[in-house]
Amino acid sequence: MDPISLVMFGLIAVLIFFMFRNGKKRQQAQQEMQNNLRPGAEVMLQSGIFAVVDSVDEEENRLTVHSGTSTLVVHRNAIAQIVTPVEAADEPVDLAPDDDPAFGERVSDSEANEETAGDAEQGPESDSGDAPKA
Numbered sequence: 001m002d003p004i005s006l007v008m009f010g011l012i013a014v015l016i017f018f019m020f021r022n023g024k025k026r027q028q029a030q031q032e033m034q035n036n037l038r039p040g041a042e043v044m045l046q047s048g049i050f051a052v053v054d055s056v057d058e059e060e061n062r063l064t065v066h067s068g069t070s071t072l073v074v075h076r077n078a079i080a081q082i083v084t085p086v087e088a089a090d091e092p093v094d095l096a097p098d099d100d101p102a103f104g105e106r107v108s109d110s111e112a113n114e115e116t117a118g119d120a121e122q123g124p125e126s127d128s129g130d131a132p133k134a
Contacts, residue, residue, distance in 0.1 A: 033079070033081070033082055034076060034079075036082055036085055037053060037056055037063065037076065037079065037082070038053065038056065038085075039053050039054060039055055039056065040052065040053065041053045041082055041084065041085055042082070042083040042084040043065065043079050043080075043081065043082050043083060044079075044080050044081050044083055045065075045074060045078050045079060045080060046078050046079075046080045047078075049067055049072075050067060050083065051065035051066060051067035051072065052065060052066055052067075053065050054066055054071070056076075061075055061076045061077075062074065062075060062076070063075075063076055063078075063079065
């Protein structure tokens with residue numbers, strides 16, 4: 001056998017090794033996700049529907065989920081990902097305050113000047129001159 005054939009067989013063996021390794025990692029991640037399915041967890045289904053888990057039937061491999069006013073019974077494998085695990089939902093979330101004015105709220109003059117100064121730095125938009133001027 002020539003050296004090029006040996007290198008080709010070696011590369012094929014390495015490729016097969018990494019394929020099996022990647023498959024095992026994927027199976028472990030899927031198994032971990034299935035173990036974290038508990039009532040109260042927010043999930044996304046394979047179809048893109050977001051829902052909250054109501055109950056888990058281990059024997060039948062079914063989940064009862066509700067999305068809005070609808071209740072669905074789906075297979076466990078229909079879950080694409082867990083959006084909000086049950087443990088994370090109990091932790092307090094520290095969000096930054098919303099600085100945007102509420103609908104109908106007036107903006108003070110100093111804030112309005114800051115906003116227009118930012119727009120002026122971007123430069124005036126060119127006018128094609130097609131519109132009539134009053």
